[in-house]
Amino acid sequence: MFVNLNYLNLNDTMRRIQSLFFLLLLAFFSQAQNTCDCQENLKLLDEILSNNYAGYQYKKKTNGIVLDKLYNELLKEAKKERYQNYNCARLLDAYITAYEDKHTNIDYLGLRHSIGKMSEKEKAALFGIVAENKYLDSKQLSRYLEELQRGIEGVYVNKEDTCIVLEDRNILHDYIGVLWNTHQKYWNRGDVKFELKQNSKKQYDYFYYDKHHSLESLRDIDISINNIAGWRKIHVKSDSLIQEENRFPVSAQKQTDSTLYLPLQTFDRSYKAVIDNFLDSNKEKLEKTPNLILDLRGNKGGG
Template sequence: MKRLLYLSALLLLILPLQAQPPQCSCTRTLEKLIIKVEREYPGFSAKTQDPSLYQSLKQTLHNEAKNRDDKGCQSLLKTYTDFFKDPHLWVGSNGTPFAAATGKFSEKLTIDFKEFEQHLQSTQDSLEGIYTMQGYKIGLKKVHTNEYIGFIIESASNAWKPKDIKFKLLASGDFTYALMDRSIQKGQYQSFHGALLFLEQIQVVLTKELPKPRIDKIQIESRLKELEGFYFKKLSEKTSVLRLPSFEYQHLETINHLLTEHISLLESSKNLIIDLRGNPGGTTDAYQRLLPYISGKFVRHTGAEFLATQTYIDNLETYKKSLDKNTSTQGTDRQIQTLKANLGTFVNFNKTGQPVYVDTLTLAPKSPQQIVILANKGTGSSAEYFLFIAKQSKKVKVLGTPSYGALDYGNAYLIDFGCPPYQLFMPTYRALRLPDYPIDNIGIQPDMYLDKSIKDWVAFALSYLEQ
């Protein structure tokens, strides 16, 4: 469980797609993809218990592949991986999953950019304007009394073109947003003096360029840093909030520094709110230092078994080479040897070989008495495993909505399956709690559901803890 990768389907980072022609015909690509999945996907047997349905899909796709161009082939390959309904299994190129063939926001907005800029010089509407966010320049135009349209002006990705509609805002505070694969996310937004737009559930922040915001740059940067970043702050005499928007490897140092810097606040807070909204996961190492402060003495883990394949062995060898020369590889070496001795079968790295194991924690002498964890549909992968083990503690309550649901098959890698530039993102293990307790496409359920009428989740959690 130590190398769970984040849920790439939720990534809002934009990776430029390079125009590289495929090296295989569509038929050949499909054949290679099918072979790779059938041999190495740990969920294959569980997801194909109706053989006739699966064989029918393959035959249909083989027939269609003969006449597909590159774009049509992408859609066909996506249809194949979508069959398995696994958020950790997708096909794409350049590290990006292929987009759905259709989507709510496949239409364009008819607009003249120069006329729109001229309009902004006289608009009295605080939301209208030109904004920037990672990978995009966005125009926001009021189209009806209660509705705004966010449209592409510039994009770093070929998946989105100028004038494509990216999102819609309603005066009620609701948004509808299309991710890079054009799948739809909904939630609530906040406006900070018309200078910043924050799409809360997906943790997207847009900064206004035009018209020039009326508040000063220092105020904007301060609020932007808070919205985008990691922070630990006191809300009242009794309650503090810890914001962790990601568990990705590159943030490990930031998280550890944050906890070290605020250790006295962590120990002295009667109540703690941990905000995991929009956290796509990363590595379970990211939250180990928190467990002694929120958990009971014992934590029950449901184990996992890994499918021993040469691809996984090769990935572990690559991982070893990426480590600092002073880092021990003894554990990884043992795993590699075990995999080599059991190619084609499932391996449980747990020493006892049991499907469940129990960790005994040394609890912190001082810790919060009550803890609320905020989670939503954007909370995925290893962030969900944090919810899974945190809910075992008597002093933890999860508030929000069901999490994303991507935890049954994990430790996913991006691999080449023999037809560049196409790539396959595929997990290497299956959870041993299956089939009794599935989480994929269901999510971890909150102890208290927060409905759309609750606009400020942190304020609600504060009231809940102190009432």
């Protein structure tokens, strides 16, 4: 975590930044949920801003009611257990972003520099704790796809990932991108991959979680109906994702001892992980069978 402020008293700032840095670093590297006092970190960030940020008084004068309300709401959120780990950074980022000054920001390091020392079991356990999950079953998805064909909400793809973007208004976001299909390790269906919050400029602040769940953010992005920071909206029939899912995982069928039959109804990039997993699990069978029939009838292509 590195706090970057404009026009500061450097000596005093470095002392305060170091205090905030080591408080959060301790929580990140300990991997414990209760070692980080998020409320104290939020108070410390506000103190850093009030004592060192040259635009603090001006921002308070012009937008103080909104900033004070947000700060108090974030303090309440900071009591919750899910923010007593490195998720605290999300609240800190929400507060500093509200000042709408692109020269005032938090650069978040997350766990990138420590996960190399973790076992796969430790990584999976930690990422399972920090990820926010909004479970969607097939019935819910069907309803969403019926309703979410207009505006920002809907189905979006980015490389091999598919997200359902839903309106979900609270102090942190107005919309969330929930994973439906993903090729990424340590990510699961229902995990919140990104968040959008509209600002006073009628643009959006975009909060995104990378492959290791580290927080990144972009400010003042313009959202078109068909594109969100590289996520491309696709128009699908009501049950097409569910129907495709019900056809997977596909099963290889032996026609003879020398011939294997494999139907593939889609090459859509959102199913790359499913197809890859199927091929991996049948690798030995595929290698030992000399002939392979790929049935592509009804396959509309894809990525």
